[in-house]
Amino acid sequence: MTVKPFFAPQLFIPGGVTDISFYSKAFDAVVLRSWLNDDGSIHVAELSFDGVLFHLHEERSFKAQLTPVEAKGVTALIGLFVNDVDVVINKALQAGAILLSPAQDYDYGYRQGSIQDPFGHHWLIETNI
Template structure:
């Protein structure tokens, strides 16, 4: 049986994080499971947005992946397709995101707005129009 390839991004967060409620409030994510460190901080959290998985993983010394604050930036923008771009961007801002590019319609047929989440990850909230 062949498995259909799927993406499950792993977003690196700083060490010592305990509150990831941004993703639940902004995107309606559900936390499926969590692996905590002895001090209660998050080692790994597995989340789902409408059945699409992604993980938050604390920064570790044995990985080349670092949280965006380590280099004051990131090389990845996560595209999230939604029904109402304006509403999701507004919820994300209310939950702690900052707008890096306001919502607008583009001549190539997309409505898009860019935000930076509280951990520095960039998200492009978008819809085909």
């Protein structure tokens, strides 16, 4: 089988997390599969936005990688291209995100706004205009 290369980000979440419903509520992500720890918390979860994969992984499994809270700063900026930036940002805010910058049009041809998810990850919600 030939696989075309693609990115599948892995976002680190704190150990002990059992609720990852933010991603379903905010982005309509679907949990494809997950591996749980003995206490029922998430070890790894594989999610999809309309066929695009990403993973959540508890941070205690890797010593060099930290959650944004542990790092006391942004560890990555995830760009998510969507059809309607305003709708997605509003949905994310209703699901518990924090607005970092409201959506606006830029002269380089993008409409963008940014949010922070409940685990501290920063998302740049964007579209070509």
